[in-house]
Amino acid sequence: MLDFLQHLDRRWIFFLMFIAVAVPLIMGTTFPEVPSDQVMAVFDAVDNLPDGSNVVMALDYDPASQGELQPMASAFARHCAIKKHNIYFMTLWPQGISMIQNSIGILQDEYPETYKGKYGTKYVNLGFRAGNEGVIKLVVEDLKKSYSTDIHGTNLDNIPLTKNLKNIQQVDLLCNVSAGYPGSQEWVLYGSSPFDIPTVVGCTGVQAPIMLPYIPDQLTGMLAAIKGAAEYEQAIINAYPELENNPNAKEGLVRMGPQLVAHLLLISLIFLGNVIYFWERKQGLHQ
Amino acid sequence: MKQSTLIWTILMVAGGAFLLFQASKGNGRVYVREIPVEAQASQPEGEEQVYRWTRYQQVTEAEKGEPDVRFSLSRTLGLWVAAFSTLAIFSFLYGDNPIYKFTESVFVGVSAAYAMVVAFWTEIMTNLYAKLLPGLARITFYPDIDSTARPDYLYLIPLVLSILLLWRLSPKGSWIARWPLAFFIGATAGIRLISYLETDFVGQLQSTVMPFIVFASDGSLLWIKSLRNTIFIVGVVSCMIYFFFSIEHEGVVKYISRLGIWFLMVTFGASFAYTVMGRIALLSGRLVFLFNDWLGI
Numbered sequence: 001m002l003d004f005l006q007h008l009d010r011r012w013i014f015f016l017m018f019i020a021v022a023v024p025l026i027m028g029t030t031f032p033e034v035p036s037d038q039v040m041a042v043f044d045a046v047d048n049l050p051d052g053s054n055v056v057m058a059l060d061y062d063p064a065s066q067g068e069l070q071p072m073a074s075a076f077a078r079h080c081a082i083k084k085h086n087i088y089f090m091t092l093w094p095q096g097i098s099m100i101q102n103s104i105g106i107l108q109d110e111y112p113e114t115y116k117g118k119y120g121t122k123y124v125n126l127g128f129r130a131g132n133e134g135v136i137k138l139v140v141e142d143l144k145k146s147y148s149t150d151i152h153g154t155n156l157d158n159i160p161l162t163k164n165l166k167n168i169q170q171v172d173l174l175c176n177v178s179a180g181y182p183g184s185q186e187w188v189l190y191g192s193s194p195f196d197i198p199t200v201v202g203c204t205g206v207q208a209p210i211m212l213p214y215i216p217d218q219l220t221g222m223l224a225a226i227k228g229a230a231e232y233e234q235a236i237i238n239a240y241p242e243l244e245n246n247p248n249a250k251e252g253l254v255r256m257g258p259q260l261v262a263h264l265l266l267i268s269l270i271f272l273g274n275v276i277y278f279w280e281r282k283q284g285l286h287q
Numbered sequence: 288m289k290q291s292t293l294i295w296t297i298l299m300v301a302g303g304a305f306l307l308f309q310a311s312k313g314n315g316r317v318y319v320r321e322i323p324v325e326a327q328a329s330q331p332e333g334e335e336q337v338y339r340w341t342r343y344q345q346v347t348e349a350e351k352g353e354p355d356v357r358f359s360l361s362r363t364l365g366l367w368v369a370a371f372s373t374l375a376i377f378s379f380l381y382g383d384n385p386i387y388k389f390t391e392s393v394f395v396g397v398s399a400a401y402a403m404v405v406a407f408w409t410e411i412m413t414n415l416y417a418k419l420l421p422g423l424a425r426i427t428f429y430p431d432i433d434s435t436a437r438p439d440y441l442y443l444i445p446l447v448l449s450i451l452l453l454w455r456l457s458p459k460g461s462w463i464a465r466w467p468l469a470f471f472i473g474a475t476a477g478i479r480l481i482s483y484l485e486t487d488f489v490g491q492l493q494s495t496v497m498p499f500i501v502f503a504s505d506g507s508l509l510w511i512k513s514l515r516n517t518i519f520i521v522g523v524v525s526c527m528i529y530f531f532f533s534i535e536h537e538g539v540v541k542y543i544s545r546l547g548i549w550f551l552m553v554t555f556g557a558s559f560a561y562t563v564m565g566r567i568a569l570l571s572g573r574l575v576f577l578f579n580d581w582l583g584i
Contacts, residue, residue: 009291014380015298021571026584067572068565094402109344117325130410137478149413155431193486205565209558217494218486225561226568251575258571259564266563 002279005272013269020265024257031256035235039228041221042200043235045173046079053172054165055085058187059103062095065179065204070102071252072202072229073177077103078249079236080175081111086161088171090126090147092135092182097128097151110246120159127151132182136190140197143167174199184211184222193218202228230256295381306582314583315370317362318351319343348583370581373573418442495523522550 035043046055057076061069080087087107089100107115107123115122126147129135138146143165144156156162168174174197178184184201188211192199198220203211205225215222223232229252236243243249309315322342346356375390417424421436448467455464499520501512528540529547536544578584 011291011295011381017570018574021567022574022578025571025574025578065569067570067575068568070572094405095398097405105344128405128409129414130406133478133482146414148417149429149431151409153413153429153431155429155433157433158431189482189486193490194482205561205563205568206558208561209554213491213494214486218490225564226571227564255568255571255575258574259567262567262570263563 002276006276006280016265017262020261021258024261025254027257028254029257029261030250030253031260033231033234033253033256035231035238038215038221039223039231039235041216042202042223042228042232043079043239045198045200045220046076046083046085046175047239049083049085049172051084053083053085054088054161054170055080056088056090056168056171056174057103058090058092058174058176058178059096059099060092060183061099061177061179062093063098066099067255068204068226069177069179069202069229070099071226071255072223072232073099073103074106074248074251075229075232075236076175076177076202077106078110078243079232081107081114082236082240084114084122085172086121087123088126088161088165088168089123090139091128092132092186093179094128094130100125100127106248110248120154120161122161124159124161125151126162133186133190136182136186139168140191140195141167141169169195169197172198175201177202178207179204180207183207188214188218202232226252226255226259309582309584312583314348315363315366315581317359317366318346318348318356319359319362320346320350320353320356366581370577373577377573415442415446419446495520521546526550 049055057073057080059073061073077087089103091097091100093099104123104125119125127150129146131138131146135146143162147156147162149155150159150162156165165171168191174187174192176184176187176199178187178201184203184207187199187201191197193214200221200223201211201219202223203225208222208224208228211219211222211224223229233250233252237249320343322344323339324342325337325339343359343362345359345362346353350356351358372390372394375386376394378384379387412424412428417429417432418439419442421432421438425432425434425436448470451467452464455461457463497516497520499513499517501509501516503509525543525547527547529544529551531544534540
């Protein structure tokens with residue numbers, strides 16, 4: 001048996017992983033989530049603002065990270081929509097434009113009474129600007145130096161939401177969803193920390209350990225990877241039970257089922273790998 | 288035929304048959320609802336104009352019989368291309384193959400072209416062309432530009448620097464590109480230095496200054512917070528000592544630096560675990576697309 005495992009084709013491991021992720025997804029297996037303090041800090045940052053506050057939503061990710069980040073971006077959009085916040089969308093990633101469209105779709109389709117036909121008065125899409133952290137430095141000091149028009153080419157002075165907005169220090173909250181550079185860390189380095197802009201971020205698992213030291217002094221809260229997204233969704237559902245019947249509001253929760261099974265598989269494989277290693281050492285294969 | 292090849296061939300054929308079965312049931316088709324949109328021109332002067340167009344909202348399979356819902360060929364094609372592209376990329380797990388290479392090249396090419404086009408229209412056109420030639424921009428692509436806007440000649444500097452950068456492509460005089468490059472590197476280094484000093488150095492030092500023992504307002508000891516602060520401070524100090532090579536790691540220093548290694552190992556482990564979670568989330572994201580959007584399972 002150990003001899004068979006020693007020479008196991010790695011494709012069987014891929015196949016097992018496929019089964020471990022696919023079966024819970026097909027079965028729709030979900031597990032109860034208890035929002036952590038860190039996630040509740042994000043929830044409170046959005047929820048404690050008065051209705052109709054101004055929120056910048058910087059969606060710095062692309063389709064390659066959509067599987068991990070879309071649930072939290074959707075949850076941010078849904079939560080802001082429930083609170084009827086005014087939303088300024090922007091991105092530092094060229095492919096982020098289509099990610100913004102997903103969030104705008106949620107506003108228009110799920111909250112038409114607040115957002116349908118209210119472009120410019122309830123939400124605005126500033127689109128993409130090249131320049132990475134250079135753009136952040138400009139928008140926190142003078143928005144119109146970097147963004148003279150919105151994504152449709154409309155002058156920002158002709159849009160009610162942006163007409164009197166000098167810079168994003170004037171907004172009530174900055175929500176960033178990020179897949180890497182430029183993203184959460186740059187928003188903290190050039191935005192939230194030097195100018196004390198209340199900021200919450202949602203980021204990939206790879207970025208999470210880098211962002212943790214900024215909490216709570218330089219960053220209000222963070223949603224770390226799909227686990228953070230699922231907990232945030234649960235926190236929103238706890239506060240607004242009407243979302244319980246909306247399957248789209250449980251994207252992250254649904255993806256936590258595969259996480260559990262896949263992690264169990266990984267732990268088993270690590271254990272098995274160690275057993276084989278020590279067996280080989282006993283046999284004298286490792287000198 | 289090798290046994291493993293036979294097993295994988297059977298799995299592939301079974302997967303293909305399942306696909307055909309699902310497709311024959313009408314899955315993998317996209318239906319859209321036509322939503323009329325109306326907008327008024329935001330021009331401050333002149334007559335107000337009303338623009339009307341149609342937006343297409345994707346609907347679920349259950350709504351396909353409704354009167355304003357219709358089958359969308361273009362979106363259906365897009366769905367199948369996306370699904371087969373996903374499978375083509377997954378095929379690398381079986382082994383390197385031409386389909387994977389083709390799809391990878393298409394992805395890289397499309398991403399680069401998309402980024403270039405978006406950057407052209409959002410940066411060069413709106414932030415360079417419209418700033419340098421506002422009058423011309425107004426009558427060509429941006430009718431919303433203020434008619435009193437005057438050219439901002441400061442933007443000639445980035446234009447010239449950009450042209451100098453392109454000089455790199457020239458067989459002679461490629462050294463000219465070093466000047467704008469030197470400017471960009473110098474400016475970026477300066478901007479980053481200040482931010483890192485302010486946020487990562489001073490800010491993090493401030494965050495690390497915390498009491499070992501924390502008391503509540505009523506004078507009771509907060510055990511959890513005290514323990515957390517202690518671990519935090521001990522972790523920072525021991526890791527810094529591990530990277531302090533000016534003194535030999537002997538005696539007490541050796542044990543503290545070893546403790547630092549343990550802290551580092553835990554940090555790397557947490558990082559790796561987060562990465563694993565992220566990768567599983569990406570896989571489940573693609574499978575949700577394949578199962579729900581494409582196969583309708």
